[in-house]
Amino acid sequence: MWRSVAARSRASLLTKAADNFVASTQNPKVLPSKTLTPLSHFPTRSPLPRFFSQLSENLSYSDTAEPPPFSVAENENDDFAPGDGVAGVSEELGSAEIGEVGEEEEAHEIDVEKLEGLLSLLSGSADGSLESSFRDLDLTLHEDFVVKVVETPVVVGENLIRFFKWGLKEKPEFRVNRQILDGVVLAMCGEGVTKEDMYSLWDLVKRVGENESNLLNVDILNVLMSSFTKLGEGRAALVVLSKFDGFGCVPSADSYYVAIEGLCKSGDFDCAKSVSEKMIEARSSPDAEKVGRIISWFCKAGMAKDAHSVYLLLKEEKQCRPSSSVYFLISSLSREDENVKLALDLLEEITGEARKYAIKPFSAVVQGLCRIKDVDGARKLLIQMTKEGPPPGNAVFNSVINGYSKAGDMQDAIEMLKLMESRGLKPDVFTYTVIMSGYAKGGQMEEACIILSEAKKKHAKLTPVTYHTLISSFCKLEQFDRALELFHEMKDFGVQPTTDEYNKLIQSLCLKALDWETSEKLLEEMRNSGLYLNGITRGLIRAVKELQTEKVECEQIVA
Template identity: 50%
Template sequence: MWSSKARQWLLRIPRPKRSPLHRQVPQETLIVVRTQPDHTLPTFTRLQNPRLYSTNPSFHSGEADDSNAGTVGNAIDADDSCESEASSVDLNEKGDDLQELSKQAADVDSLSSLWEESVGADDSINVFGSQEASEGVGNEIHEVDDVQVESVLSLLQSTLVEPLELSLDKMDLRLSEAFAVRVIQTDNISGENLVGFFKWASRNCQSVKCSRAVELLVLAVSNLPELWKEEAYMLWDLVKEIGVEKGMVTTVVLNDLISMFWKLGKSKAGLEVFEKFTDFGCVPDGDSYYYTIEALGKRSMFDTAWSVCEKMIDSGNLRDKEKIGKIIAFFCKGKKAKEAYLVYLVAKDKEICQERSWLDLLVHHLAKNNETVCLACELLDEYDKKSLKNATKSFADVVKGLCRIGDVKEAEKLVLRMVESGPAPAKAVFNSVITSFSRRGEMEDAIALMKVMESKGLRPDVYTYTVVMSGYAKGGMMDEAYNIFSEARKRHSRLSPATYHVLTRGYCKMEEYDKAIDIWKEMKKDGMQANTDEYNKMIQSLCLKALDWRKAEQLLEEMKEDGVPLKEITRSLIAAVKSLEEEQVQSAAISIEA
């Protein structure tokens, strides 16, 4: 059958490429007309703007006009087809041929359907379109004169001898938006020349001055590998000039400008751009706030940055979790942990996925400030079970903070919570609370916590014993202090000089100087030497309180032997006490003789 051959012939026709930019309506279309009733291959006749008929109601309703001539109809109207075939076929005389005609018409209908599936459904340029239509597409694509573009690029990429505008005036360019875009998107052009070219082009061609071209210009300049601040300010001045016309400046443009000034470290300029959103009829988005905050951070303008952050929170334009994390870190660095905590709460309310690092950072900085230690303590509940085992430092920071503000009982509860459910507390955590109890004279609590520490396999270190001894000595309980000292010597082969000094000062305070000197002897026996300050304090106590210049002189001789320097005022004090005693003896002798 001829219809089968035609179908094979049509399927061999290559499909035209689809153009994303232009969709041309062809002015002439091929339709199939059968001129003979036999089974020969139908001829193709080229008609200008044929009116096609179809069983589709849209055609009969007038919706299909000449602009749809590129679509082949599903069937040829019966009346028109009969008129076109009347010269060759007489249906009244050849009734037998009528059935054959209907059959072949059905074959034509099948062929048309196949054409629609393979070619007609494609919205690209019709392969049977006119030559004029094809040439029209080419003219639109190549409307920019490449030679003129290359001339302009050569000028902008070279060292200018005369003013740029004067050189451009001499070139008699055919400007358009596409021309300007080609130039703007070319590499290796300085920011100064890009801005200068755009200013000149926008004055000489109205189509160049459009929001798309402005966006591309700002993007090109802000992404230059070597951008000078003078070029950045030139661009900003141009945008302010263009921004007088509503709709010319977009949020994207302003965001790129803020980011540009952020990279250059020009915080005030970035803030100026941010404050121009309303004047330009633009609405800030999440990037607008983020870039402005980062730009202000370059100059540590934390208070101003917080005012911008408050606007961001009010607008609800919080960005992704990465940017939120950076904002939290920024305010923590600026000693605004409370403000960072508010950002964290808003992000949590917005169900923005939170990072473990946020908690660590917030807890650390909140615990450092006496006013926000309680907030840090509350944040500990945000840790999940999986991350608790690695949160030792965060818990330790809160324990130290609570001890610092005097809330030792709460610190003890937190330590016991760590013992029971984790994370396992370190010695430093126990020592913080034990030290606080010792300084407050609450020695029973200190000893009880020390026993809890030992029950968890943590042996108290020299520091732990020393602070407990200090608490006892401060309360005048020197026997208890010496017992702790003896226990420390059993557990540790070498103690700290501070451990001995706690006892000597305690004994001196109780005016038990002989015991104090005995502790010094034990310290020297254990291979440790008292420093100048300790000698001076001991000698002063012996002279001023005990009036025992003899023991003071013995200590002075020891200092000489050990090579420890002695302050001259201390030496004079010994001489003064000795002289005073001699005077008293002489006075007493005179009184007796009298």
């Protein structure tokens, strides 16, 4: 026989119930319904201290499940509507008595035979006669009896919920206290729990909490949220969070984190953003690792500005900022024009030895500054990198050189080229091409040709783009002889012209020089090279040829 000790510490009981839950994460065995099983068959749960403080860290959540449709309650007394097949308990709890926390009860003996019979029912397959079987047992549901039931790991979750619904409706002596409620939640929130069971459990907990909010605490609500998140039910976790105030509970940092995690993994980033704003307003920051995950989720969703707000909370709390998350945040901010300056400010957080290896975030900011046309700012950062690290490579120099070339600041571009070479870096084909393009854009064709000569000395093979930059510029200046000269030089230098190159040059010759004869020669070269010219340009050659022939005939007639 067991005797209850009603005055024992509620805190230690909660810890024991939590410890017991962890030991039974396997799916329960299904025993034959209505078979009387000896009580020794039912194992007890082994302890694991500090379950609640470690729960959110130890659980691994799945983001593959699709959440069933439901609506978020408009006020604290409204239910949300889970998916089909979820049985509510709202109607059956109205008259149930809810025990006061800390209330002492007299000791009761546990009827072993009835307990064994009930456990056999609860561990078997559910059927429609389960409630009538409960009645046949003629149970007296005092605290120790119910605690023994919820602490038995082989009890099937669905059956346990049905037992509680039946007890609250049929047994006036059945009083729910914190120990019992905690035990039910912990017994249900294990491996193998279904969405339907979780929604039914939440309906039970919510109704109990609405009658006696002091039976609930942040830890047990976090367990519910974690289980919903594990099942991919991010919106359901958000609903639980929305009820904290009604239950007299203040969300912890982990409460916000679990809700954000569930929503992000469900793809509901707008709601996740709303929760993060409340977390920031409450100045409730999870540990640095969890904040780092939030930052990464937001950055991947294109919400770098919101990720930056979460980062600032971590900074205000003077917590360590994970380097990988900070680097990711800087790179993400740099991709959005309006956030480049924020990214530049964050670079100041990277100091000491870590700076030497932070080339990716520094490069991202340099590229962002050039993109928003703050090339001087990019140059300043580049020079700072040469002095303090991380050492800039070709990509960083090319970004600044390209920025100056596009702006027509060729003197600054050449200075950057010389600085690049002074650091032992070899300008690549792209470096020369963007400088040539800058000169050509300003009509400085001789300077552009000098850069081309330099590029040919340093690189055995150039690209079609390198030549196209000058060829198209000569065509615009109607210096077609120089354009053709470079075109043939390109082939001699091992760069095969593409169809696009032929097409643009032929169009320029026809439209500006009316030179159909040279165009036909280029067309013949294309045939010999296995290239095909589109019909529009072919028609252009014929039209110019006919026009010029008619013009010559008219001039002969006039003469």
